[in-house]
Amino acid sequence: MKNLLEEAERCLQCKNPKCRKFCPIDTAIPEAIALYKEGKIMEAGEMLFENNPLTAVCAIVCPHEDQCKGNCIKGIKGEPVSFCDIEAEVSRYYLENVRFKPAKKREESVAIIGAGPAGITLAFVLAKEGYDITIFDAHEKLGGILRYGIPEYRLPNELIDLYKDRLRELGVKFRPNTLIGPVITLDRMLEDGYKAIFIGTGVWNPKPLNIKGETLGNVHYAIDYLKAPQAYDNLGDRVVIIGAGNVAMDASRTAKRNGAKEVFVMYRKGFENMTCTKAELEEAKEDGVKFELFKAPLELTKTGVKYIETKNETDENGKVYTKTLEGTEGFFECDTTIIAVSQNPRNNIVSTTTGLDTNKWGLLVTDEVGNTTKKGVFASGDVVTGAKTVVQAAAHAKVVAQEIMKYIEENK
Numbered sequence: 001m002k003n004l005l006e007e008a009e010r011c012l013q014c015k016n017p018k019c020r021k022f023c024p025i026d027t028a029i030p031e032a033i034a035l036y037k038e039g040k041i042m043e044a045g046e047m048l049f050e051n052n053p054l055t056a057v058c059a060i061v062c063p064h065e066d067q068c069k070g071n072c073i074k075g076i077k078g079e080p081v082s083f084c085d086i087e088a089e090v091s092r093y094y095l096e097n098v099r100f101k102p103a104k105k106r107e108e109s110v111a112i113i114g115a116g117p118a119g120i121t122l123a124f125v126l127a128k129e130g131y132d133i134t135i136f137d138a139h140e141k142l143g144g145i146l147r148y149g150i151p152e153y154r155l156p157n158e159l160i161d162l163y164k165d166r167l168r169e170l171g172v173k174f175r176p177n178t179l180i181g182p183v184i185t186l187d188r189m190l191e192d193g194y195k196a197i198f199i200g201t202g203v204w205n206p207k208p209l210n211i212k213g214e215t216l217g218n219v220h221y222a223i224d225y226l227k228a229p230q231a232y233d234n235l236g237d238r239v240v241i242i243g244a245g246n247v248a249m250d251a252s253r254t255a256k257r258n259g260a261k262e263v264f265v266m267y268r269k270g271f272e273n274m275t276c277t278k279a280e281l282e283e284a285k286e287d288g289v290k291f292e293l294f295k296a297p298l299e300l301t302k303t304g305v306k307y308i309e310t311k312n313e314t315d316e317n318g319k320v321y322t323k324t325l326e327g328t329e330g331f332f333e334c335d336t337t338i339i340a341v342s343q344n345p346r347n348n349i350v351s352t353t354t355g356l357d358t359n360k361w362g363l364l365v366t367d368e369v370g371n372t373t374k375k376g377v378f379a380s381g382d383v384v385t386g387a388k389t390v391v392q393a394a395a396h397a398k399v400v401a402q403e404i405m406k407y408i409e410e411n412k
C-alpha cells in the first residue's frame with residue numbers, strides 16, 4: 001500500500017503538466033495534488049467532481065498507463081506519480097461525505113435513457129442546473145457497465161450506490177426495469193412534455209464470431225456472462241475465453257474466481273496485438289489465466305474448440321497482418337467457451353422511432369455536440385462511438401449537457 005502523502009510530495013507540479021494533457025477529461029491533476037498535500041480533501045474532491053462526476057470511478061478503471069500515469073515526467077527515469085491512487089481516496093471521501101441540495105428549480109424536464117457513465121454524468125450536470133430529470137434504465141440498478149459489466153473485484157458496487165444517493169439529493173427521478181422502445185417510445189415522451197431526450201444506451205449486443213456452435217449450451221457471450229456470473233454455476237473445470245480485450249480479461253478472471261480450475265484465453269494474434277491494457281493482462285496472468293495465442297477458432301463444439309493456427313506477417317508496405325496456416329487445424333478441449341469479441345448496440349429505440357439515423361454498425365449518428373438526426377433528441381457514449389472507455393463517455397456527456405441546455409433555452 002502506497003503512502004499517498006509521500007506520493008503527492010513526489011509530484012513536480014509541472015507548469016505544463018503532461019498528465020493533465022493526456023487526461024481525456026482534462027483533470028487538474030497538479031492542483032488536486034496541491035490541495036491534497038494541504039489536507040484540503042473536500043476541496044480537492046469538489047474540484048475533481050465538478051470537472052468529472054465519475055472521478056471516483058475513473059480513478060479505478062481508467063487506462064492510466066496511456067493517460068496520466070503513462071505521461072508523468074517522473075516516469076521517464078523512474079516511477080511515475082500514481083495520481084489515480086490519490087484521486088481514488090479523495091473522490092471516494094468526497095462522494096461519501098458531500099450532501100447536495102436541490103438547485104433552484106426550472107420548469108423544463110429532460111429524459112435520460114441509460115444510467116451508465118454517459119447518463120449519470122449528464123444527470124449531474126443538468127440536475128445541478130435545476131432541470132427536472134428522469135433517468136430510465138432497462139436494468140434494476142444504476143451504473144450500466146459499471147455495475148453489470150466490470151466485475152465487483154475491480155469496481156465495488158457500493159461505490160456505484162453512492163451515485164444514486166447523490167442524484168436523489170438533487171431531485172433526480174429513476175425509473176428502473178424500464179426498457180425504452182417497445183412500450184414507452186420517444187414520441188410518447190415528447191408528448192408528455194420532455195423538452196429534450198438523451199440516449200446513452202451503450203452497446204449491449206455481443207458481436208458473434210459467426211462460426212458453427214455459437215448456440216450450444218456450453219457457449220456464452222462475455223457481455224451476458226459478466227452481468228451475473230453467479231448464474232453460470234456449471235462452467236466445468238476448463239474454460240476458454242475467445243478474445244483479447246478488457247472484456248476478455250474480465251471474463252477470464254471472473255471465471256477463475258468462480259470455480260473454473262483452468263482458464264485459457266484463445267487469441268488469433270500475439271500478446272503485443274492484444275487490445276486490453278497491459279495492467280489487465282498482467283493481472284490476468286497473476287490470477288493464473290493461461291494463453292493460447294495464434295489460434296483462430298473454426299467451430300465451437302460440446303467438448304471444445306476446433307481451431308487453426310495463425311501467424312503474423314508483414315506486407316510490402318510494412319503493414320502487419322495475420323494469416324491462417326493451412327494444415328494446422330487442431331482441437332482444444334474445454335467444458336465451456338465464452339466469446340468476448342466486442343459489442344454492438346441494440347435497436348429497441350431506433351426500431352420504434354422515426355428520423356433517428358444510425359450508421360452501418362447500428363450506432364447513432366450525431367454531430368460533434370450530440371445532436372441526433374431527430375430534433376430534441378441527443379446521444380453520446382458507447383451508443384455513438386462504439387465500445388470505448390468510461391472517461392470518454394463522461395467527457396463527451398459534459399459537452400452534450402451544454403448543448404441540451406442551449407437547445408432548451410432556444411426552444412422555450
Ligand SMILES: Cc1cc2nc3c(=O)[nH]c(=O)nc-3n(C[C@H](O)[C@H](O)[C@H](O)COP(=O)(O)OP(=O)(O)OC[C@H]3O[C@@H](n4cnc5c(N)ncnc54)[C@H](O)[C@@H]3O)c2cc1C
Binds near residue numbers: 136146382388393
Ligand atoms: C466488461 C467490460 C469491462 C470494461 N472495463 C472498462 C474499464 O476498465 N475502464 C474503462 O474505462 N472502460 C471499461 N469498459 C467500457 C466502459 O464501461 C464503457 O465505455 C462505458 O460504460 C460506456 O458508458 P455508456 O453510458 O455509454 O453505456 P453503458 O455503461 O453501457 O450504459 C448504458 C445503459 O443503458 C441501458 N439501456 C440500454 N438500452 C436501453 C433502453 N432501450 N431503455 C432503457 N435503458 C437502456 C443499459 O441497461 C445500461 O444501463 C468496459 C466495458 C465492458 C463491457
